[in-house]
Amino acid sequence: MNPFGYVQAGNDVSALSYKVQQAGSLFLAGGTCIVDLLTQGALRPPFLIDINALPLRAITLQDDNSLIIGALASNSAVAHHPSVLSGYPVLSESILAGASAQIRNAASIGGNLLQKTRCYYYRDPSFACNKRTPGSGCPAITGANRMHAIFGTSEQCIAVHPSDMAVGLSALDAAIHTESSRGKRQIAIDDFFLLPGDTPDRETILEQDELITAVEIPATPFARKSNYLKVRDRSSYAFALVSVAGAVVFEGNSVKEIRLSAGGVAHKPWRLQEAEQTLLGRALEEGVIARAMESAVAGAKTYRQNAVKVDLLKRCVRLMLHRFREMA
């Protein structure tokens, strides 16, 4: 591990001021991602700002039924929280589909959003990687890319975002609350994550000195009829090959509103908006479902080893819609 300096920040103001003072520093919350990357030498920050003392752990159901989750709430605390279980099952399911109990106990919600890709080349500093060392190249494009993206890739990077929870939050139209010396802001989750483009090292729109303080889930009729589906190489403690989070509201047998978001296929949770459009106002008959499956994979670009993801995504969409049909 490369040596680094360290501070336990006592409050948000001091945490943000250390971030400005210490060039290249990182905030440290649960540490499950960062410490692993430190030991592998894939991250070499000169200074870490431990934010665990900040009062950002509360999970609060607001009067308007929106839910505000403090950025330092643990993944376990959120997944097992009564308001999440009853009102937002897809959030609980997506969190519990990820990692292991030990990781979920330690990992924070803010850190889950910011976790680094599992691309083998990113995590091994003996390889080139445009995300870790801009301009050095992307061996994944011609190399081992079975786990890699089929949407939104660039010539610079084809990595996927590894979070399950973020896919669930995407289907729930969550907003990210942040704070910096310039004040506070709320960012829609779809705007929060960036595609790799020419700057794959920049993964979100967060500024250098900006701290995630909370995640807000708006009150929505989607909340209850929602589901998370994950395909992976083993039945637990593995990252998604493909996943789909879905939420639906029916009017009679017809889809009144629907959200579908896919994981394991892009640099960010990938909303399947075209598929959503094909389903609006329709009953979930096989012909309608087949059109939605085709829309879900429109524009997919596959690489040598990951063409299977196209088929997996179509089948996940079909299974999700079959589950919804049973709920209608």
Add this chain to the structure above:
Amino acid sequence: MNKLTRDTPVGTEPVEITLFVNGEERRIAVEPDVTLVDAIRDRLDMLGTKVGCAHGQCGACTVLINGERRYSCITLAVMHDGHHIQTIEGVEDNGQLHPLQQAFIDHDAFQCGFCTPGQIMSGLGLLREGHVQNEDDMREEMSGNLCRCAAYQHITAAIWEVHERQDEPGVRLSEQREELLAAGGRVR
């Protein structure tokens, strides 16, 4: 040597922290880049906690931190100043094996034994969490602990037996012992 205090940055040199390890107050000097498992094994000379993968993938390093099971290989010791750490060395009570330890023996729940401390600490964490309703849940909740000998059937049988007996006296870590741990008192 400086003690770690809030809002006082430290460099790469050692800093003093306090860990309450199995109820005992231990002061140690660690550099910020020392993981918790390295502090436990190399600074406290407690070798029951194992390092398997050192990447948070195998679970051999599982300990309870303030009562929650976590991987000690992917967290820094400095992050746990003032925290309560329970390791396998603190599980028996006055020379009496914990029922989960006894169940591992009764079910022959190990071959080489390297993963066992992590399996037992993870099992204790699982019992405390109380999220498990059935055997499938238990297997899912134990997926963060690998056993290269593949003694899984016996490991899960041992944990399930204790799960089903957990309301008997002495099966969960007793409330008294937990209170002592939480208060930083000596347990042994």
